[in-house]
Amino acid sequence: MNVREIAFHSLLTICKDDGYSNIIVSQTIQKYKFTDRDRRFYTELVYGALRNLNYLDWIISQLSTRKLNKLDPVCLAIIRLGLYQIFGMTKVPESAACNESVKLATHFGNKGMAKFVNAMLRNSIRHQQEFTIPSLEENPRLHISLTYHQQEWLVDKWIHEYGQEDTVTLCQYFDQIPDLCLRTNTLKINRADLIKILSQKGITAEAGIYSPEAIYIRDMPGIDHLGVLEQGLAIIQDEPSQLVAHVVDPHPHDMVFDVCAAPGGKTTHIAALGGSSCIVYGGDIYDHKLKLIEGNAKRLGLDNVRPLLQNACTIGQSYAEKADRVLVDAPCSGLGVLRHKIDLRWRKTPSDLRTLPALQHRILENASQCVKPGGILIYSTCTINNDENAKIVNAFLRDHPEFYIENACAYCNIAQNGPFIQLLPQRDQMDGFFIARMKKGE
Ligand SMILES: C[S@@+](CC[C@H](N)C(=O)[O-])C[C@H]1O[C@@H](n2cnc3c(N)ncnc32)[C@H](O)[C@@H]1O
16 A cells, blocks of 8 residues: 555545544554654654645535535545645645556546546646635634644634734644653652653654653654653653642652542552552543553553543542542543644543533542642642633632632742633743642631
8 A cells, every 4th residue: 555545545434434643643653664764754654644624625615515414425525535635735746646546546446436536636736726725814713724734613712812913823832743751650660861862763752841740852853763652651642631640749658539530640649649559540431441551651660550440520529538539531532732732632522621520520529538638639630721721720719618629830940920720821831721720627
């Protein structure tokens, strides 16, 4: 199979079957053992087409009267990939983009599909000048949406909340390709030594600013080339997410409940910071996800992690007042980390935002019952949606005078007034994140 064919299959699976792009891309890279050049071409094709999906679909809608959802998914994936090569990859000759796409349509579709693909792509080249995105003044919502690749309803929401200028900055941030961030496993190595090892492998690695364990990999190599992951010297975890364990601030002999824990990024971090006598229960509602926690703990050399199959909405009944610290890293809309989730950004719906706060409220309410008198409760999300953040915590504190808020910023190197940590990409040039720390009275 050639690289375009493999990229077409990946894009089809991601779009048609709602596959996770990061999982599909990394499994495909492992399966085909690409050369460096092919790996770059493959990832550029898949991630590029996905990132530009709404722009590519906007072009398709101008070239054809057929509604997008009426197009055969195979045909749609081939056209999207072809258009991305024409409009997004200057090094690919237009003729190659057309010819290779027609070959794919002949092979995986039929003659009629091949004819349609050919007409669409050649017309797109002929009419290239006509696909000018409306200016910011003419149509701010469509301009921002097509230029920076976000859904229009989200752009609308942000313009309403932050104003036009900040929405542009926010969407520009989300449109960047993120550097890979690692968390040093301080049980095995310190950060400076790990940076040295990476540099010796020819990888540009730099220390993060806010988390003492964070390392950024600037020129993203194939993840398998790193080796340091298999050896358990590090784990992939974004810097804002690394702050949470510091705000939890585990102590030796603590019992910690991380009630929404899979795949275990924060569980394993808390376990490493707390030391071997600090026992960390990593709870999740999905059995298959517990294996991820277990695998990560094993790889990192931690024997104080206990995976726990448990619904966080009912955990309080089973473990009332048992824990010194409870972390609720709630399921959320993920609106702070859209740089990383280039497929999820197209799947978000307004109804997600409406339904999540009730679940978050229920989880926080129930998990808080596990906190011992004098214990600590932490609530975190990777969203910038206020309804899932400060509003949830403030409502909880109103109903629970036995808990009082502490200054989360005091536990890490974040220069905010507190008491919450709220990272906003348009202001902080970091992924959006929220952390609140509460203490239960004695
Ligand atoms: C934001 S992710 C957690 C990420 C994790 N803390 C980490 O750092 O790797 C939320 C997790 O909550 C789990 N979850 C969702 N609803 C849950 C529930 N009712 N009880 C327990 N876990 C739940 C999901 O399966 C998901 O793994």
